Amino acid sequence: MAFLDNSGDIILDAVLTDTGRMRLAKGDGSFKIAKFALGDDEINYELYNKNHASGSAYYDIEIVQTPVLEAFTNNTSMLKSKLVTISRTNLLYLPQIVNNATVGLQSNSTNNILTVLVDQTTVEDTTIAATGDYINGYRIGDTKNPIVMDQGIVSNAIGDGSSVVLDADLVETQFMIEMDNRFGNIWDAKGSSQATPSFVDDDNVATYYLSTSTNKTYFGKSGTSMSGEVISGPRGRRLQFLVAPSVDLNSSTYLFTQLGSTATLGAAVYQIDTTIRITGVTTGYRVDLPVRFVKKQ
Numbered sequence: 001m002a003f004l005d006n007s008g009d010i011i012l013d014a015v016l017t018d019t020g021r022m023r024l025a026k027g028d029g030s031f032k033i034a035k036f037a038l039g040d041d042e043i044n045y046e047l048y049n050k051n052h053a054s055g056s057a058y059y060d061i062e063i064v065q066t067p068v069l070e071a072f073t074n075n076t077s078m079l080k081s082k083l084v085t086i087s088r089t090n091l092l093y094l095p096q097i098v099n100n101a102t103v104g105l106q107s108n109s110t111n112n113i114l115t116v117l118v119d120q121t122t123v124e125d126t127t128i129a130a131t132g133d134y135i136n137g138y139r140i141g142d143t144k145n146p147i148v149m150d151q152g153i154v155s156n157a158i159g160d161g162s163s164v165v166l167d168a169d170l171v172e173t174q175f176m177i178e179m180d181n182r183f184g185n186i187w188d189a190k191g192s193s194q195a196t197p198s199f200v201d202d203d204n205v206a207t208y209y210l211s212t213s214t215n216k217t218y219f220g221k222s223g224t225s226m227s228g229e230v231i232s233g234p235r236g237r238r239l240q241f242l243v244a245p246s247v248d249l250n251s252s253t254y255l256f257t258q259l260g261s262t263a264t265l266g267a268a269v270y271q272i273d274t275t276i277r278i279t280g281v282t283t284g285y286r287v288d289l290p291v292r293f294v295k296k297q
Contacts, residue, residue, distance in 0.1 A: 015071040018202045039079040042066055084284040093153045095170050095236055097280055097287045103228035104148025106133040113290045118245035122296040127266025137245040141191030146240045149278055153233035165223045166234040172280040174211045175239050179276045181206035183249060183293055188217040189240035249293055256295055268297040
C-alpha cells in the first residue's frame with residue numbers, strides 16, 4: 001500500500017497484495033489482516049543537505065518533496081526497505097549484516113556472484129570447478145564452505161568486537177531468507193538438513209524463518225567467540241547455510257533455456273542468475289546476495 005497526500009487532502013491508497021487478494025477471494029471468512037509493515041523505498045536519505053544555502057529549514061527539502069509511489073500489488077517489488085521502531089534514543093550505530101567470505105563461501109572473483117553447480121556432470125568437470133569457490137549441488141554436504149552472514153556493528157568506535165558484545169536488544173534471534181522456489185532450497189551449513197519454507201507466494205518466492213531456538217544448526221558461534229571476523233565492532237549472530245538446486249535444475253535444462261543464458265566457464269554451460277534476500281527480523285536490515293546456478297551443456 002502507499003500513502004498519498006493529494007492537493008491538501010489526506011488520502012490512504014491501500015491495495016492487497018496478490019496473495020492477500022487470493023486469500024480474500026476464498027470467501028470463507030478466514031481472511032484477516034494480523035500484521036502490516038511500513039517502508040520508505042522511495043526515499044534517498046543522502047539528499048539531506050546540511051550545507052543548504054537557504055538554511056536549516058531546507059536541509060531535508062529534497063527528501064520531503066520526493067514523490068511517493070502509488071500502491072501496487074507485486075510483493076517482490078515493494079517494501080524492500082522496511083521501517084523499524086527502536087525506543088532507545090542513545091544509539092550512535094546500528095548493526096548490519098555482512099557476507100563473510102573470510103570463513104564462508106567466496107564469490108567468483110570476476111563477477112562477485114556466488115556459484116551453485118547443479119549436478120554431477122557439472123561438479124566433476126574440472127575446468128568448471130576450477131573457476132572458483134562453489135556450492136556442490138550434486139552432493140551438498142561436500143561443499144567446502146557454507147554461505148556465512150555475520151551481524152554486528154561495522155565500526156570499532158564503541159568497542160572492539162573481540163571484547164565487546166552487541167546489546168541484547170539489537171542481536172538478531174531470527175533471520176528471514178527469501179528465494180525463488182523454482183531454482184533451489186535452503187539447507188544447513190553441513191548439508192545434513194533441509195529447511196522447510198514457511199510459505200511460498202504466488203510469485204514462487206519461498207520464505208524461510210530461521211530461529212536460534214528452533215534452527216540451531218543454521219547458527220555458528222556468536223559475540224566475541226566468532227572466528228575469522230569481518231566486523232570490527234560489537235558482534236551479534238552468525239548465520240550459516242547452503243543453497244541446493246531444485247530437482248528441475250538438477251534434472252532438466254527447461255528453466256535454464258526459458259529464464260537463463262549460456263556462457264563458457266572452461267566448458268559450455270547454462271546459467272541462471274537470481275537473488276537471495278536475507279533479512280534480520282529484529283532490526284530489519286537486509287542483504288541481497290547474487291547467486292548463479294550453473295549446469296554443463
